[in-house]
Amino acid sequence: MRRAVRNGTRSDPAFAVAGAPSILIDAISTLFLIPHQDTREIAAQFVAGRITHALKLFWQTARNETLQRLEIDTATIGTSLLEERARTLLAAERFDVHHRIDPTKDQPYPDRSLFATASDLSRSQPLLLPRDLDDTTVYDFVQAGLSSSAFPAAFRPRQQAEVQPGHGATDILYADGGMFDNLPFFPAIEVLSVMQRNWRQKAQKDPHAYLAERLDAPDLFLAASLESELKKEDDKAPLDTFLAIQQRAGRLSVNTKLNSFLGNADVVAQNAELFRQAVPQPAPRATAEFMDNIVNAAVLKITPADKNHLNGTFAFAKSVGFTPEKVALSIADGCFQTLRSVIKSDNKLASLAVGKLQAAGRIAHLSANPKHDPEIENGCPYFRHTENMQAFPCPFTQAANGGGGEENKTLKLIYHQCSHDHAHKTKH
Numbered sequence: 001m002r003r004a005v006r007n008g009t010r011s012d013p014a015f016a017v018a019g020a021p022s023i024l025i026d027a028i029s030t031l032f033l034i035p036h037q038d039t040r041e042i043a044a045q046f047v048a049g050r051i052t053h054a055l056k057l058f059w060q061t062a063r064n065e066t067l068q069r070l071e072i073d074t075a076t077i078g079t080s081l082l083e084e085r086a087r088t089l090l091a092a093e094r095f096d097v098h099h100r101i102d103p104t105k106d107q108p109y110p111d112r113s114l115f116a117t118a119s120d121l122s123r124s125q126p127l128l129l130p131r132d133l134d135d136t137t138v139y140d141f142v143q144a145g146l147s148s149s150a151f152p153a154a155f156r157p158r159q160q161a162e163v164q165p166g167h168g169a170t171d172i173l174y175a176d177g178g179m180f181d182n183l184p185f186f187p188a189i190e191v192l193s194v195m196q197r198n199w200r201q202k203a204q205k206d207p208h209a210y211l212a213e214r215l216d217a218p219d220l221f222l223a224a225s226l227e228s229e230l231k232k233e234d235d236k237a238p239l240d241t242f243l244a245i246q247q248r249a250g251r252l253s254v255n256t257k258l259n260s261f262l263g264n265a266d267v268v269a270q271n272a273e274l275f276r277q278a279v280p281q282p283a284p285r286a287t288a289e290f291m292d293n294i295v296n297a298a299v300l301k302i303t304p305a306d307k308n309h310l311n312g313t314f315a316f317a318k319s320v321g322f323t324p325e326k327v328a329l330s331i332a333d334g335c336f337q338t339l340r341s342v343i344k345s346d347n348k349l350a351s352l353a354v355g356k357l358q359a360a361g362r363i364a365h366l367s368a369n370p371k372h373d374p375e376i377e378n379g380c381p382y383f384r385h386t387e388n389m390q391a392f393p394c395p396f397t398q399a400a401n402g403g404g405g406e407e408n409k410t411l412k413l414i415y416h417q418c419s420h421d422h423a424h425k426t427k428h
Helices: 002-006 022-032 036-047 051-069 080-089 141-148 185-203 207-216 242-278 285-293 324-343 348-359 395-402 406-419 422-427
Strands: 075-077 116-120 125-129 153-155 173-176 219-224 297-302 366-368 379-385 391-393
Touching: 022 036, 022 051, 036 051, 080 141, 116 141, 125 141, 125 185, 141 173, 185 207, 185 219, 185 285, 185 297, 207 242, 207 285, 219 348, 242 297, 242 348, 297 324, 297 348, 324 366, 324 379, 324 395, 324 406, 324 422, 391 395, 395 406
Parallel strands: 075 153, 219 297
Antiparallel strands: 116 125, 116 173, 366 379, 379 391
């Protein structure tokens, strides 16, 4: 197409008849499976300099012809393999009786439940599954999870009828919850609020004493930043194009949202303590209900080393920039940054929450390994158990010990990328 334009269009004999060179018409038609009649109009508008109109015609035709003929009118990647893997991972025989997920159990607020944010594409609104379903007597939690991770254009949206077999509609589609809320703190706070209130009432605890317990041992949110932190050199980057301004604004908005929740968590904790001290005992009923709804949750912020440790949003195939090495680097950095934040958090409330979870045996006591050793057998090269400084097992190499195959090769690649990452060596 570029050659046709550079070589001149009016010299092509087809120009007088079609208004565009035949090579340009053939290129568009062949590449995008668009009929010649439609392609001729698109090419003619393009050659005439009406670029906006040409693009509009192209996208309208691509929706009607290209996507449907390639059977990717809703997604480029099917989810049948994901569904099979999800059901295998969540199968009851893989867990003890206390960690099984029972899809027949009443929803949405049993003692243990799987919650997922999703987007209702038909109504253009966010959802919390299964809370926002009209009928939860039938609920497929695997399909709910697949709908919550149905990234637009990449993975097929799930029908309501798939999430609620025999009850839902086929024309209501659920997709990735991040379309409306990429950091869903409020749904998580709501879930915690309801569950802690139900548990307190079931255990017949005093609401005043139970609030004191929650203030002493905050819940912990692991919040992964969707962008790396802006550095000093980023401030020097020229903002001379609309795209550069848009990209910088996007990075600032993501981190600002996360940082605001960090600050708000501290404010909630401080005011909740002042409120607890001011409330008489026993607390009036309305006051007790208010105390039950207070969620004291710290935020452990997980930030990637830099933008090179983030896989591109749409990089899900080689044609759009997907490389196994980049994906492995991103996964490895997520693990490294999480453990690093657990060991040393800049936030006092998060440090308190981590300490209480360690004391309860929910999080291991870890320390930085003073000697980086990338060749240690199945062990993390950067962190050790605090008590005896013994190696902390790497979950990726452990999972790869099952034998060969492409999956184990990928797991080993993650370990290799992590252990040889210069950013990790200098910061651990």
